[in-house]
Amino acid sequence: MIEEVFVDVKDRMTRAVESAKDGFATVRTGRATPALLQNLQVDYYGTPTPLPQLASVQNQDARSLIITPYDKGAMKDIEQAIRDMPNLGANPSNDGTVIRMSLPDLTEERRKEFVKLVKNRAEDARVAIRNVRRAGKDDLDSLKSEVGEDDVARAEKELEVITKQFIDQVDEAFKRKEAELLEV
Numbered sequence: 001m002i003e004e005v006f007v008d009v010k011d012r013m014t015r016a017v018e019s020a021k022d023g024f025a026t027v028r029t030g031r032a033t034p035a036l037l038q039n040l041q042v043d044y045y046g047t048p049t050p051l052p053q054l055a056s057v058q059n060q061d062a063r064s065l066i067i068t069p070y071d072k073g074a075m076k077d078i079e080q081a082i083r084d085m086p087n088l089g090a091n092p093s094n095d096g097t098v099i100r101m102s103l104p105d106l107t108e109e110r111r112k113e114f115v116k117l118v119k120n121r122a123e124d125a126r127v128a129i130r131n132v133r134r135a136g137k138d139d140l141d142s143l144k145s146e147v148g149e150d151d152v153a154r155a156e157k158e159l160e161v162i163t164k165q166f167i168d169q170v171d172e173a174f175k176r177k178e179a180e181l182l183e184v
Helices: 002-025 072-084 108-142 149-182
Strands: 043-046 047-050 055-061 066-070 099-102
Touching: 002 047, 002 108, 002 149, 047 066, 066 072, 072 099
Parallel strands: none
Antiparallel strands: 043 047, 055 066, 066 099
């Protein structure tokens, strides 16, 4: 029973860490990467559709991306979605078959804003992990009558160790992203 609680807690904490890492990937560093557009929603015939379902995105070089739509009719919608995307500052252009997107250089002030954004996402992930810990602790407390108080107390200590491991993973991912952002 206690193991079932741990399996559920670890699964949910793993998802929180992965969500944080995905969020970090969408924050722009000095390089152009297809992950920047991974969560971009394009209004495709009145339906919000993720860009990866409408086009392939590839690096042309360190500062630009090439977006090749599967349906040429979606080109204007994709361009508009990129222009409307906050925190990107890119102005896409198309030649009728592909969309080219060059990213402007990041200023030091802009880099610091992105670090704050990533820091907030890391804190959100830590809060999510702590909420999972709280739910796991509640589940363990409900098992006291079945497995005994000593086993529950040992399990709660182990839950704290597991929580610290996952929070450390978020902190490590944040440090890597912060270093990427501040790298000139």
